[in-house]
C-alpha cells in the first residue's frame with residue numbers, strides 16, 4: 001500500500017484528467033476511482049493544489065500510478081526532502097523514523113514524538129534554564145535519558161543470542177519463540193553450524209533471535225568455524241539466552257558457559273523429560289517441544305531488554321545524535337555553563353536528525 005501526495009498548482013485538475021470518467025459526477029472529497037491505465041485508487045481531494053491518492057496492489061501497481069502521474073507532467077520528489085522543507089526538524093526526524101518502525105508499539109512511541117512530545121520537553125527544559133530552575137531542568141533531562149538504551153531500539157532490533165552446548169534444543173527454542181520452523185532441528189548434535197537470524201517481536205519491541213552452533217571442542221573445521229561465528233555473535237549480543245538440557249546432568253562445560261556469560265538468562269530445556277540427577281543453578285524450566293515455560297521466558301526477555309516501561313505519551317530521544325545532545329546539555333548544566341546548555345537544546349530543536 002502507498003499514499004501518494006500530489007501537490008502543486010493545478011494538482012486536482014491534473015489528477016482528474018488521469019481518472020476514468022466518474023459515474024457520479026458529484027464526486028468530491030473522497031472517492032474510489034480508476035486511473036486510465038486500470039489501477040484503482042482512493043482519491044482524497046484536500047484542496048485544488050493538494051490531492052492524496054491511496055493506492056494498493058503492490059509495488060508494480062503503485063509504480064504504474066506513479067508513471068501515469070509522471071507522464072501527466074508530475075515530478076517525483078524525495079519525501080525526506082519534502083518533510084525537511086515543510087516540518088520542523090524533530091517532526092521530520094520522527095516522520096523518517098516512523099517509516100522504519102517495525103512494530104505497532106514502536107510506531108506508537110514515535111507517533112508521540114511526531115505529535116511533539118520531545119520538542120515540548122526540550123522547550124520546557126529551555127524555559128526552566130532561562131528561569132534559573134537548573135535543578136528541575138537536570139531532573140527532566142535525566143528522565144529523558146533514562147529511556148535512551150531502549151529507545152535507540154525503536155527502529156533497530158535487539159540482538160538476542162541463543163547459545164549452549166550441542167543438542168540442548170537451541171534451534172527448537174528459536175523456532176518455538178519465532179512461531180515457525182526457521183532452523184533445522186535434529187537429534188544429531190552439531191546440526192546448526194551457521195549463525196541463523198530470525199526477526200521477531202517481544203513485548204512489542206523488535207528482536208533478532210540468533211541461533212548458534214553448539215559449543216564444543218571439535219577437529220571438524222566447519223564446526224570450528226561455526227563455534228567461532230557463535231563467539232562473534234555473542235560478543236555483540238544485547239542479551240544471551242543460555243540453553244542447557246535438563247534431562248542431562250549439569251556439567252563442567254555448562255558451568256563454564258554460565259561463568260563466561262553471567263548475565264545470561266539460563267534455560268533448563270526438555271523439562272518434559274525426566275529430570276537428570278544432581279543440582280543445577282536457578283533457571284527457567286522450559287520445554288521447547290511442548291511449549292512449557294515459554295510465556296515466562298518471553299516475559300523475562302521483555303523485562304531484561306526493557307527494564308523501564310515507557311509511560312504513555314512519554315517524551316524520548318530516538319537517535320544517537322539526540323541522546324548525545326541531551327547528554328552534552330546535562331554536562332553543560334553540571335559545570336554551570338547555562339548558555340551552552342540553552343544553545344545545545346536550540347541546536348537539537350532546529351537541526352536535522354538523520355543521516356541519508
Ligand SMILES: Nc1nc2c(ncn2[C@@H]2O[C@H](COP(=O)(O)OP(=O)(O)OP(=O)(O)O)[C@@H](O)[C@H]2O)c(=O)[nH]1
Pocket residue numbers: 165166167168169170171172173184185186187188189190191192193212213214269270271272273286287288289290
Ligand atoms: N523432549 C524434548 N526434546 C527436545 C526439546 N527441545 C529439543 N529437543 C530435541 O533435541 C534434539 C536437538 O534439538 P535441536 O533444537 O536441534 O538442538 P540444538 O541445540 O539446536 O542442537 P545443535 O544445533 O546440534 O547444537 C532434537 O531431537 C529435538 O527434537 C524439548 O523441549 N523436549
Ligand SMILES: [Mg+2]
Pocket residue numbers: 170171172183184185191192211212
Ligand atoms: Mg541447532
